[in-house]
Amino acid sequence: MTRIRPASAADLPAILAIEGEGFGEERFPPAVFRACLRRAGSVFLLAGDAGGAAGYVLGAIDRRYRPPLARLESLAVRRAWRRRGLGTRLLESFERAAASAGAAAVTLEVERTNSAARRLYRRAGYRREGALPNYYGPGRDALRLRKPLG
Numbered sequence: 705m706t707r708i709r710p711a712s713a714a715d716l717p718a719i720l721a722i723e724g725e726g727f728g729e730e731r732f733p734p735a736v737f738r739a740c741l742r743r744a745g746s747v748f749l750l751a752g753d754a755g756g757a758a759g760y761v762l763g764a765i766d767r768r769y770r771p772p773l774a775r776l777e778s779l780a781v782r783r784a785w786r787r788r789g790l791g792t793r794l795l796e797s798f799e800r801a802a803a804s805a806g807a808a809a810v811t812l813e814v815e816r817t818n819s820a821a822r823r824l825y826r827r828a829g830y831r832r833e834g835a836l837p838n839y840y841g842p843g844r845d846a847l848r849l850r851k852p853l854g
């Protein structure tokens with residue numbers, strides 16, 4: 705059974721393995737994850753079982769907004785675990801943690817060409833809020849998605 709729990713500094717090697725498989729050249733460097741593990745307002749969850757770490761979700765509660773807004777910054781599942789509902793479970797766990805922290809909505813950016821992630825988010829109730837031309841580099845647009853919580 706795959707469990708989802710808060711990530712800690714001891715999980716960094718496992719997180720980097722998931723990240724490398726999910727994002728390749730575009731992976732976040734270790735320093736970003738270290739900073740996110742220490743940051744106030746982070747929601748950083750890791751999924752895994754006896755076989756190892758399977759996926760993570762990372763985001764933050766932005767309290768500059770009233771009510772607070774949850775920003776989902778990254779979501780990845782190792783290839784061997786994909787298409788078994790784990791990405792969706794991680795997303796749901798993130799939403800629950802965000803709602804418990806008082807957030808009224810989740811926002812995120814996804815690359816326009818990332819059809820797997822776009823489908824996952826659409827099925828989970830995320831709707832398009834806007835487009836961000838060249839967000840990931842020249843000619844690589846993002847879509848900003850949003851889901852109200854509660």
Ligand SMILES: CC(C)(COP(=O)(O)OP(=O)(O)OC[C@H]1O[C@@H](n2cnc3c(N)ncnc32)[C@H](O)[C@@H]1OP(=O)(O)O)[C@@H](O)C(=O)NCCC(=O)NCCS
Pocket residue numbers: 725726727778779780781782785786787788789790791792793813814815818819820821823824825827
């Ligand atoms: C996107 C990602 C997290 C999905 O993880 P997952 O555990 O496979 O997701 P789920 O099993 O919960 O999939 C939920 C739904 O999303 C859609 N989906 C997921 N992967 C898909 C794919 N490769 N092709 C088409 N639809 C896909 C399907 O509708 C799927 O439901 P179904 O399997 O019943 O058809 C995973 O593919 C990944 O890590 N990709 C690389 C990193 C990435 O792009 N992250 C998102 C950044 S915004």
